[in-house]
Amino acid sequence: MAIARAMASEFRFNSGRVSLDLAATIRRRASKPVDVMAPAGASGRWLKAAGLFSDVPALSRSEEVRLAELREAIWQLVTGAMHGKLPDRAVSIVNRAAKYPLGMPQLDSSTGTVSVVSDDPLATAISIIARDAIDLVTGPLKMRVKTCDQPDCRMLFVDTSPSGQRRWCSMQRCGSRAKVHAFKRKQAGAAHTH
Structure with missing residues (x-):
């Protein structure tokens, strides 16, 4: 239980999409x-915490590099799409990653589990992530992708709020920091006027 909590706090899963x-x-x-x-x-x-593996896979250095390359391509693809330009190299990397076939679901008759x-479980996981990025930049949520307003964060997230006015990746993290900073500025301003 402590390990699961440690994994959950090690990574952030509040963007609204696995690719982000x-x-x-x-x-x-x-x-x-x-x-x-x-x-x-x-x-x-991260792959286990993201729900793409049931156990933590041991990745080789080249597999880690492949995942990191996809990560950067997704960042460039999504930020480019937000500005109306899909970078060729990022598109190529994401397309190549998305080509691998998805896994086949198999039902166990004795347990009823799937x-x-x-x-190649890693290629399948990478394909799932890449396909998610493609869906994001071409689908209806494309216009709801935002960048966190906290100047040092800039995390990408999907704004699913009803008003579409979400400003921060997380109210508990960046939103809270921004409000504390604004409060301190207001207090400092009030101190100077007295």
């Missing part, structure tokens, strides 16, 4: 970027 959650594994892109998948085994832990069978 992968892009969010670089935190604070606009200030001091931190790659939360850099530590040993973190890429495998497992997904694939010749």
Whole structure:
């Protein structure tokens, strides 16, 4: 139980899409970027935490690089789409990743559970993520993708709020920080007027 909680807090899954959650594994892109998948085994832990593997896979260095390459391509693809331009290299990387066939669902008659069978589980997971990115930049949610208003964060997220006025990736994180900062500015301004 403690391990599951540690995994959940290690990564963020509040963007609204798995492809954007992968892009969010670089935190604070606009200030001091931190790659939360850099530590040993973190890429495998992210894949499990994202629900793409039932157990933490052990990835080779080249597999980690492949996942990181997709992460950057998704970032470039989505930010480019937000500005009306799909970068050729990012499109190529995402398209190549999306080509791998998805796993085949198999029903277990004794347990009634479903497992997904694939010749290459990592390629399947990468394909799921890439297909999600393609769907995002071409589907109805394209206009709802936003960048967090917190200047040092800039995480991408899908604004599913009814009003479409969500400003932060997370109210608990960036929204709270912004409100505290605004309150301190207001207090400092009030102190100067007295």
